Amino acid sequence: METAEAQDERNADMELLQGLEEALHCTTCQIAITQASMADDIHKGAYITSHYPPFFLNNNTRDDNISPDNTQELTGEPSFWKHISISQRERYYELVEQALNHLLDETKDIDPEVAMLFAHYQIDFHIRQHYLAHRGVLTFCRNADDMQQLRHWQWKMDDIDNMRSVNLDTVWPQGCRHAAWPNDKNLEMMHQTLMWKRAWPARRKRVAEVRARWAIIMEERRKQREMLLLKQRATITVRLYCRGKLMDVRELKRITHSEPTLRPGRILQSSGF
Template identity: 30%
Template sequence: MYIEPSLMPRASTTSMPATTTTTTTTPTKMDTLHAQEEEMNATLQEALTCTTCTLRLTKASMRRDLEAGVYDPSRDPPFLHLHAKAYSSEEDGDDHDSDYFDSDDSASASRSENQSDSGCYSEEDDDEDDDEEWDEGEGISPLSKPTRKQIPRYARLITPLQRLSYQSCVSDVHDQGRKQGLEPVKAVKNDEEDEDRRFAYYQVDYHIRLHDRARCSMLTLCRDIEDVRQLRGWEVEIRQLDAAEAGVVDYSDPTTTSTTTAAAATTTSAENELFTVHQTALWKRRWRLRQRRVNEARRKWAQIMAERKRQREQLLLERRKMFRAKVKLYTWKEGDKVMLRELDL
């Protein structure tokens, strides 16, 4: 049998697309900071409009968090935040209740007296030390200087309506506590501040922090209650390791003493005891939202797989068009060459 192929493949009529260079821009520190503050502002709005959370807090927990440094009403944010390490205010006498959410009138009075903005009514950051801290990230050489990084705050994006809503929430919690016959009013520093008022701020700030952690914690990865149990079991094991580590003092580190390690362990346990209960309750109430997100993710994934299948089929068709050849099959019959068939390869 004789085979006579057409050696020259048919050229494709489709023109190759021109190569274009795409430049990818890496997000700057300011972009990352702005994204974090937008997330914080969304969390704040969610917490201020929430009507389903029921908190069971005590003044003992507030005093414990104040003593341990977990909660500081003069700090922005007042609780130790997930996005960045919190910092203490360096201003003397700036220990009033939740200064960063004060109303515009109190802000104007503060400006006239101290000529310096603080908290959420700060429009411009004049003092860089208040907004920045040393970046002690991993992988920094001992020979290089650490750079400064800015701390995300509620102050930059909070709206006047959110400030008003915050103060309204504090007033409602304060009035509700007085109606329930809580502990009598105790003066802390002056006639304007009392423990009941501070406790009202603490409850509202705690609620905001609860919604913030609901967006950022590992609990958001749990699909069902079995995942929650496994996560809690892992946290118990880590807590036991932290308790054991608290008794070990690294004398080579001048900032680590038996007092600081014990305080860190106390802070961790005190922070997680009641907070875990509230966080799990909020997670359970959001099961409809989680199911809706799962269904949406499955729908998007099905669309992606269908698009990938179409692209693979189109690519295979283009390759067949570019590398197509004709092959003719011949045979000899009675001394003559006779073509049997013609094939497209």
């Protein structure tokens, strides 16, 4: 029988493979990133370049079930490379080659190693966006108001982390711009916002389907409550005691008594007329 840890790992792998498959055949995303963004992610330790091919660190499986006392280091291997198919692998390197050729054509004096790394980063960043589109923080936002509140809260936390004065009466914290996100140098949240908006029709359809299923469930619960009330009215609970001690509990059928009806002739006879 599959353990909870194995189930979580398998679910995380499936999410990664879903994002990988979407990104490999995506024709709508227009990802605009720079080498400065790559350098920043490498400096933060988010993009691992210690072995080939490089990968984003948070592509690891979930750590929900890992004990805080566990000191064993994670392998650091991206999950989708363990399950990637041959066709997906070929498509991945095909996209890397296209990005590399485009980069070499635009910049003649770029270092070949840097160009190869940046080509990988472009494809991995695109895969990451599709991956986060299914499990990123924006998936909790139902509408634009929720997203604005999330942005407001993140800017407020950023002001607190950087020890800037926070005025709770203001609509936006210090440094907050209407469409920007804090600490978003590589514009990852901007890309996530665009993907979130693009998925609005599918999300609205999903909400309608959930509401329809919930309406069916609520109607079934209403019928069950009515049946329970009818059953409760049809029986009566009788408890039998002997010298203060409960001896038995029985459910007896309630008998509905109707009002007696007398014929007019009997009424006259009983009245003496």
